[in-house]
Amino acid sequence: MTLTRPSTVALLALAALAGAVSLAGLVAAQEPPGSQGAAGRETSAEYVGDATCAGCHEDTVHAMQGQIHGRIRAFEVQGRTVGCEGCHGPGSAHAESTDPSTIRTFGAETAAASTCLECHSSKGQHQWPASTHALEGLDCTECHSIHTASLPEASCSNCHADVEASFQLPSHHPVREGKMTCASCHDVHSAEEGAIKAHMQRKDELCFTCHQGVEGPFVFEHEPVEEDCSICHTPHGSVANNLLTVAEPALCLQCHELHFHAGYDASDSAEVDVGGIERENPWGAEGFRMAFTTSCTQCHTKIHGSDLPSQSVPGRGEALLR
């Protein structure tokens, strides 16, 4: 990228200006970072240990044992406290008074993210604040259950039932067969567009994780393939075969015209002698239309690109037939 290009500079300036305008409008409502989130934090209490918590919350503490939050060690999270008080804060005041307001709690109106991110910023969820889910106002506890074992992916369909339903369509990735999950392609904590695992690159990079054979680079290219996989494909489910957005040949006809051969009338005879050789003509007069307007990729099989030339000299070998 050439940063001195006028269009680039203008775009960057425009984006920065938009951001500045938004911030200027909200400056009066500034809030120091990190102060939101947990309710009832007690700063004068001391740590008492999980055994004290279990005195009243035996079932909860017992359920935590063996789970990841019950196993985690302080050194993993830069020396922070682990166990019950790792999230709820020092518990001496609460243990003495049993008053919920004397300890950090998480409820319907209290965001847990700021507490979770104290540790999870170093555990792979560091992009959460800029993720689509966070910007939608979702909190960690929307999908995660901390005290009991849970499968967070089971909560995807709470909001994305339409996507889950897409996997029922004829052509689909094998999610409903249990061979893939939402997390196979998505990292919901990521700031990438669509929360897809694209390694900070174009979304096509996700596709190439499993479909390397169509990545290239090829000698003979098909321009929409180089542009964006989603011009032709839809990833969750489709009526058309091969996860195509539109069935062939309509898909191809959006950019290309039919072979002129499609307009030919074939013979009415079931067999025709050409040059002394009997040639089959099973579809009668409609035969050429049957051949040229059913599915372009019956012949153009290397539709994603090829390193081998097709036969035609005037076509320069670009027909993606070989």
Next chain:
Amino acid sequence: MRNTLRLLGLVAVGVALVALPAAPANAQETETETVTKGTVEVGAWDASDDGSPDLVTEYESNGGGPDVAVDVETRSEGGGFSLDARVRDDNDFDLGLDFEVGRMIRSHTSYTGLPHRLIHDDIDNLAAVTTHGRIVQETDLAPTAVYGIDYELLEHRTELQFPGAAGLTVGIGYRNQTREGQRQQVTLSHCDSCHAYSQTRPVDETTEDSLIDLQYAWSGGMVRGELSHREFDEGTPYITLLYDNALHPELRLPLFENRVQFDSAQGPLPVDLVPEITKDRFKLEASFIDVKGFWVNVGGVYTETRNDTTNISSEYTGSVLSAVRRFKKGWNVAWKARAYTIETDDVFVDTGEPLGIAGPQAGRTYQEVYGFDPDFLRQSSTNRDVLESKLTVSRKLGRKAGTIKLLWELENVDREYLAVAENGDTDTTENIFGISWWARPRKGLRVEAGLRHGEVDNPFLAVNDQVSTLQSTTVASPFDPRSAQYYEFQNARIGDGTALPESWNEVKLRGSYTFGTNNFSTSYRWWDGDNTGGDLTDWARTNQTLMATLWMAPTPKWSWYATAAWNDTELDLAASIPLFDG
């Protein structure tokens, strides 16, 4: 690169072996007893179909047998181990293995296998003869072949983190994906006729990814670097085909030899070449929790992808920046930006130019007859500079009133070689404006509504790819100098074609209601876009999708769900489809 990764991996393991005995005990460890538990489930499965190509069961085998699942877990203060496995068939299984040692070594491995049944297209629609000797014909060289692929995926990740250097985490990853089986390959041979040959194409693909990453975290943020290497290889790089002899269909004379780069004279030739591909990637990323009140994430990535069969490389260089700030009264502002460049090698294509053998063009190449030079420099349509920006302003109104969000997205794609407009412009600019709202007005009920509008300047389209102005010349012979040639028809095209809109709108409505252990969800999406910017070829598409899902779990062990989906797509194209049987 691969040896470098191996060396780094060995160094990481070596560090682990040295550091483990010296790691001090953590004074805040929780005392836990050793817990071992497990379950074994034994069942059976049976599946059959009528043998017709059925996409609904493409990932499931026919047959039957035992269905066994084992889940074993043991945990103690020193570490733990868990294994879960489900096996239905030798190509249908899921295995997961986790172990940890004092939380200093944390390892996860998964191994999945699934069958993928493929259709055998009998290509019998590719048979037709005109009254003037033009022929389409098909030959299935393996008419009884059954096609399918067994897919397997092994993924492994180990993290090393030690009390002596607690902010530092070393990660080692490995991924091995294989596809084995056979699929159908159809190849077209002409000019005796348009002759489609169907063959069996063995599949023996292997993809290996090796990765090492290093992360340092502190109270104010983290920084992470990652190095990865991929190798993709197809064990059967290509199959072969003996092309037809390019004879005139009626005269049976080799009159077309200078119009085809190869035919039967060259013997069996490679077809369906799957190249060897390697990929190397380096990523560097940093997050800062508080930079003047902002949360900031910045990163860069460099990737080189090489086609080792043709020695063509493509390089991706990109950077990302995100900044988020929360304000009082539930306001949130986020800005994300990305800039990247893709550069792919040019390739000079030296098109084969055989000499004519018989007839009026004997002894001459196609170029010598018509003056058309078929050689060209392939300059990649992938090459581009791209800038993306996304600004989001949201406000949480309250749990029942919900959250409202405004967004503005901008993308500018500046292609180096590919024109997307009649005037030769290579730039595409898209602006998207959106507003959305979601809320939980009552317990168990979630509602969502969203509207987006996009405006695209110079969307991707095929310039002059349709509607030739050249009239076909009525002459006795295609060798007559007055006969119009294929490349002349192409050069005279004036119509543009596209599958992308200049302007589009999208409405999304979603609702979900949870009652007890049951859930009902419904969604509606309407998308409408059109493009009137091309010459002669207007394009428009409207898509509606309505879905409803009912999920019920009467007991903790038993649940069922039903889904209904309705999809309606209207596509307006300037194309005439006389008849098709699809």
